[in-house]
Amino acid sequence: MNGTKRIINRLIAGMALVSVLISNLSLTDALLPGSIIVHADVDYMEQMDQRKTLPIQSNAIANWPQGPAIGAESAILMEMNTHTILYAKNIHEKSYPASTTKILTCLLAMQNCTMDEMITFSHDSIHDVPSDGSRLGGVDPGDTMPMEQALYCVLVQSANDVASAVGEHVAEKLGKEKSVEAFSELMNEKVAALGGMDSHFTNCNGLFDEDHYTSAYDLALIGCEFFGNEMLCKMSSTTSYHFRLKPDDEEDVWIASKNQLFKGKPYEYQYLLGSKTGYVSQSRQTLVSAAEKNGMKLVCVVFMDETPYQFEDTITLFQYGFENFQRVPIKDNETKYNIDTMDFFDTENDLFGDSTPLISIENDAYIILPNTAEFSDTVSTLTYAAQSTDTNVIASINYTYSGVPVGECNLVFYKSSVPAFHFSSNESVTEIVPKAPEGEMMTSSEPPAKPQEEINVIYIDVKKVIFGVIIAVAVIVLIIFVITIINNYSFSSRGQSSKRRRSRRREVHAARRQARRNSRWHNSSRRQMTRIRKGRR
Numbered sequence: 001m002n003g004t005k006r007i008i009n010r011l012i013a014g015m016a017l018v019s020v021l022i023s024n025l026s027l028t029d030a031l032l033p034g035s036i037i038v039h040a041d042v043d044y045m046e047q048m049d050q051r052k053t054l055p056i057q058s059n060a061i062a063n064w065p066q067g068p069a070i071g072a073e074s075a076i077l078m079e080m081n082t083h084t085i086l087y088a089k090n091i092h093e094k095s096y097p098a099s100t101t102k103i104l105t106c107l108l109a110m111q112n113c114t115m116d117e118m119i120t121f122s123h124d125s126i127h128d129v130p131s132d133g134s135r136l137g138g139v140d141p142g143d144t145m146p147m148e149q150a151l152y153c154v155l156v157q158s159a160n161d162v163a164s165a166v167g168e169h170v171a172e173k174l175g176k177e178k179s180v181e182a183f184s185e186l187m188n189e190k191v192a193a194l195g196g197m198d199s200h201f202t203n204c205n206g207l208f209d210e211d212h213y214t215s216a217y218d219l220a221l222i223g224c225e226f227f228g229n230e231m232l233c234k235m236s237s238t239t240s241y242h243f244r245l246k247p248d249d250e251e252d253v254w255i256a257s258k259n260q261l262f263k264g265k266p267y268e269y270q271y272l273l274g275s276k277t278g279y280v281s282q283s284r285q286t287l288v289s290a291a292e293k294n295g296m297k298l299v300c301v302v303f304m305d306e307t308p309y310q311f312e313d314t315i316t317l318f319q320y321g322f323e324n325f326q327r328v329p330i331k332d333n334e335t336k337y338n339i340d341t342m343d344f345f346d347t348e349n350d351l352f353g354d355s356t357p358l359i360s361i362e363n364d365a366y367i368i369l370p371n372t373a374e375f376s377d378t379v380s381t382l383t384y385a386a387q388s389t390d391t392n393v394i395a396s397i398n399y400t401y402s403g404v405p406v407g408e409c410n411l412v413f414y415k416s417s418v419p420a421f422h423f424s425s426n427e428s429v430t431e432i433v434p435k436a437p438e439g440e441m442m443t444s445s446e447p448p449a450k451p452q453e454e455i456n457v458i459y460i461d462v463k464k465v466i467f468g469v470i471i472a473v474a475v476i477v478l479i480i481f482v483i484t485i486i487n488n489y490s491f492s493s494r495g496q497s498s499k500r501r502r503s504r505r506r507e508v509h510a511a512r513r514q515a516r517r518n519s520r521w522h523n524s525s526r527r528q529m530t531r532i533r534k535g536r537r
Contacts, residue, residue: 044284048306058088062402065324065370070313073304076216077317079325080224080290080297082407084368086321091217092198095303098278099134099158100219100288101206103226103236104187106151109166110232112174115148122178125164129207135161138245138253149243155235155276157255160205167204180204194221208280216301219288223299227273227290236274237262260311261289267311271318273297277310285310293322296368326371330397330409331361333375337382337397337411359394359413367399367407377401385410 048071059066067077067087074095077087085091123141131137136159139145145153145162147169153162167183176182180203187201196218202209226232239262242252260267261275275289287310288301298321300314367378378399385393398408 044306048309051304054089056087056089057091058085061404063370063373064402064404065320065372067320068316070302070316071305071309072302072313074216075302075313075317076220076300077321078220078224078299079321079368080228080299082366082368082405083221083224084406085217085404086298086325086368087317089216091220092215093303094198094213094215095286096208096212096280096283097206097214097219097303098208098280098283098286099206100276100278100286100301101201101204101212101214102154102158102163102278103219103232103276103288104190104201104222105163105167105183105204106154106232106235107222107226107229108183108186108190109147109151109170110229112170113147115146115151115231117147117169117173118144119147119150119165119169120144121161121165122168124180125168126161128180129160129164129205134158134205136255137161143246145245151232152235152238152241152243153255155232156238156241156257158205158257158277159255160207163205164203191218191222194218194225196221206278206280208282216303219301220299223288223290223301227297227299233274233290236276237272239263239265260308261314267308267315269315269318271322275314287311287314289314289318291318291322296322296325296327298322324371325368327366328369328375330365330367330399330407331363334361334380334397334409336380337361337395359411361397361411362409365407365409367401369401369406373401378406 051071051073052069054073056067056069058064067089070089072089074090074093075087076085076089076091078085121139121141121143126139126141129135136153136157139161145165147166150162150166153159154166164180167180168178171182171186172178174186176186183204184201187204188199191199191201191214196214198213198215199218200211200213202212206212227236238257240254240256242254245253257277259265259275259277261269261272269289269291271291271293273290273292275287278286278288283304285305285307286301286303287305288299290297290299292298298318300317300321302310302313302317305313367375369375369378378401381398381400382395383398384395385391392413393410394413395411396408397411399406
C-alpha cells in the first residue's frame with residue numbers, strides 16, 4: 001500500500017513538472033540549452049530552411065567564389081589579420097549574441113588584468129542571474145577566485161555568475177564603479193574602437209535584453225582580437241576543466257563544455273583554434289569560432305541557427321574559405337612602390353654605409369585573394385602618413401579586388417635622417433571612406449578619418465633622377481663636341497677664305513721661326529770657327 005502511494009505521488013509530481021515546463025518556455029529553454037523545442041505554433045526547422053534562401057551578399061561580387069547556402073539568419077567569414085570578408089550574409093543585421101558576449105568580457109579581462117588577480121563575488125553577480133545550469137553555483141558573496149580560473153569557468157562552462165564577477169572586477173580596476181553597468185560602458189567603447197558600429201552591450205554574459213545586441217560583423221571584429229591571444233584560444237578550446245572551488249574543499253569541481261567542435265566531440269574540427277557557443281530562445285543558436293590552416297586564420301560567426309547545424313554551417317564556411325582563398329605576400333609581388341638600394345651602391349664601402357633598402361614594404365604583409373585571382377588584378381591606393389619622429393612609416397598601401405578590401409601594408413623608411421618620399425605611380429593617392437548600409441558587405445573596418453592638414457613633402461623619384469643625370473651629362477658632352485667642330489670647321493666660302501689666310505699666316509710664321517733658328521745656328525757656328533782659328537795661332 002505504501003509503495004503504491006509513493007508511485008502515485010511520483011506520478012503526480014512528474015505531471016506537475018511537465019506542466020510547468022510546457023507552460024514556461026523561458027524556463028524550458030534555460031534548462032535545456034541547445035535543444036530544439038518544436039511547438040505547435042513554431043516550426044524552427046521550417047524557419048531554418050527558409051533562411052537558406054536568403055541572399056548572400058558576397059555571392060554578388062564579380063569573380064568571387066560562390067559561398068554555400070546555410071540555415072543561419074546571418075553569418076560572416078573573416079580573415080583574422082587583414083579583416084578581409086570572404087563570406088557575407090546579412091552581416092550588419094542586429095542580433096542577440098547570447099553567450100558569445102562572453103568573448104568580449106574575457107578579452108577585456110585578459111587585456112587589463114593579470115591571471116593571478118583575485119576577483120570577489122558580489123551579491124549582484126551571484127543573484128542577478130538565473131539559478132540554472134548556466135551558473136557555476138557554490139559561491140557566496142565575498143568568495144574569491146583567481147582570474148585565470150574564472151576565465152576558464154566563463155569560456156568552458158559559460159558560467160553567467162562568474163562572467164558578471166569578472167566584469168565587475170575589471171570595471172573597478174579601471175577606476176569605475178564595481179558594477180555590470182560600468183563594465184558595459186567599457187564593452188561598448190571597446191567594440192567601437194575595433195571598428196564595430198552595430199552593437200550595444202548591457203551585461204557581461206549575454207542574458208537576453210532587448211538593448212543587448214550586436215552583428216555578425218562586429219562580433220567577427222571582436223573575435224579577430226580575441227582569437228589572436230594564445231591563452232584565450234587555449235581556454236576557448238578546452239573540453240573540460242577542474243579546480244578547487246574553495247581552499248578547504250576536499251574535492252575538485254569539474255566543468256565541461258557543450259561545444260561540439262572540440263576534440264573528441266561529434267563535430268570535431270582539426271583546424272580549430274577556439275570557439276564559443278551561445279543560446280537564448282530569442283536568438284536561437286549562435287556560435288563564434290576561429291580556425292587556422294596553412295598559415296591562414298579565419299574567424300566565423302553564425303547567428304540564429306538551429307542545433308546541431310550551427311556546427312555544420314561553421315565547418316562548411318571554414319572549408320569554403322580554406323579551399324577557395326589564398327594568402328599572397330605583398331613584398332614578393334609589389335613593384336610599383338618598392339625602392340631598393342641600387343647595385344652600384346652594393347660594395348664593402350657602401351655610400352650609405354650598408355645595402356639596406358631605403359624604403360621597403362613590411363616583410364610579413366600579405367593580402368587575401370581568391371585562388372583564381374592574381375596580384376596584378378588588385379587595385380592599390382597610396383595614402384601618406386603624417387610626418388612623425390616616432391615612426392618610420394611613410395605611407396600605407398590599401399589593396400582591393402573587385403571593390404572588396406583584401407589587405408594593406410605600410411611602407412617603412414630605414415634611413416631616419418632622410419625626409420619623406422613621393423612614389424611614382426599611376427594610381428590616385430586618396431583616402432577610401434567606406435559606406436556600410438545594413439545588410440551589405442563592409443568595404444573597410446576603419447572609421448572615417450578627419451581631413452589632415454597639408455604636409456610639406458619632398459618629392460623624389462629615384463629612377464627619374466638617375467635618368468635625368470644621365471641625359472644632362474650626355475647633353476653637356478654633345479655641346480662640347482659641337483663647339484669643337486664649330487671651332488675647327490666652317491662650311492661657308494667666306495669661312496674657307498679665312499681658313500686659307502689663317503693657314504698662310506701660320507706657314508709664314510713658321511718659316512720666319514725656322515729662319516731665325518737657322519740664323520742663330522749659323523752665327524754660333526761662325527763664332528766657334530773663329531775661336532778655333534785663334535787657338536791655332
